[in-house]
Amino acid sequence: MVKFLYTLFLLFIIVSATSGSYHCGQTPIIPNVKNKISVDIVGGSDAVPYSWPWQVILCDTTWFSWCQLICGGSIIAPGWVMTSGDCVYSVIGFESTFRIKAGVYDHYKMNETGETLHKIKKVHLHPNYQGYPNYERNIALIELENQITFNDHVQPICLPSTDKNVVVEPNSAWVTGWGFIEKKGYCSDKLKQVNLPFVNENTCDSEYPNDIKPDIMICAGKKGSGICVGDTGGPLVVQSKSRRWYQYGITSHGIGCGEYKHPGIYTRVTAFCDFIETTTNGTVTCIKPK
Known part of the structure; x- marks a missing residue:
């Protein structure tokens, strides 16, 4: 009986580890969200290292790896x-030369402690996305060949099922x-953050x-603060009353940089x-923010 219960326990652990029980x-690592003025992506300050653990880089490895x-x-x-x-x-058709880099803060640093590179298995572009200049349905999901291991530097973001009373x-x-920190500049080496107000319809x-x-x-932004080249695809997030973070937007496009x-x-x-x-075959579900 004891052996049987122990076997069930092991099976529970295995199933939990493989079924997205996280x-x-x-x-x-707590992000600095107190100062909402000086922390801008465009011309602003660095984020606390690894304090936005769901943030990853999509990168091209064709140039000397x-x-x-x-x-x-x-x-x-x-x-x-x-x-x-x-x-x-x-990326589509050339998945083998691209990678997802997780657990990274300074993306210019080689082999940063805790960073991991992941091969892309398949790219799932929204079937109705048409591309520039039509940015409707500008979303894609990247399926990885091997799963990401979660730790203090790497965590998943929650997806909300509703944004009522939040995105207003x-x-x-x-x-x-890690995008440009000014319109005619270079990509930032360290991850940056910006607090942006929602703009009405x-x-x-x-x-x-x-x-x-x-x-x-x-729509979100203000004069002198905003997104720039290289920030596309990144998350726009809000913290709920329960202190969990939810992603309400995906950086898409704009005119200039924080103009x-x-x-x-x-x-x-x-x-x-x-x-x-x-x-994702139900692996990822949107949940009601709490």
Whole structure:
């Protein structure tokens, strides 16, 4: 009997480890979210190392195996990464030369402690994404060949099933990335963060005439602070009352870098829960924020 119970216990551990039994939206290393003024991606400050543990890099290894940054992304399950559709156009058909780098803070540093490189098994681009200049349904899921191991530096982000009363003024969200820190500059070596206010539909539509679809897009940004080249595909996140983090947007596009009257545009995650759940065969599900 004891042996039988022990066998059941081992089976439970194995099933739990392989069925996605993990907690999302947790930050073992706490990010600095108190100062909402000085921490900008464009011309701003560095994030606390490894404090945004779901942030990953999509990189190209064709140049002497160097992991050259292409886009950002977010871990949504041990074997899945979410990014924007325009980030993967150059990947499809050439998956073997691209990698996902997790557990990284300074992406110029070789073999950073705890970082891992993951081969891409398959890219799942939203079937109705058309590409530039039409950024509707700008979302893609990257299926990995081997699963990511979670630790203090690497964690998955939660996906919300609803964004009601969250993605509205005067609320704000956090965006992270290694993109340009100024319009005519270079990619940041260390991960940066920015706190951006949500912009209402009418204001955003007036600044991007005929370009905004509020049911599938989010506007966020302010003068002098925002996203830039290299930040595409990264997460826009909000912390819930229970202190868990949820990803409400995927960095999509914009005009310039943190420019006046031109907030950034983000893919609205809640609009694509069906696509996410179907593509991952239920491995990833959107949940109600608590």
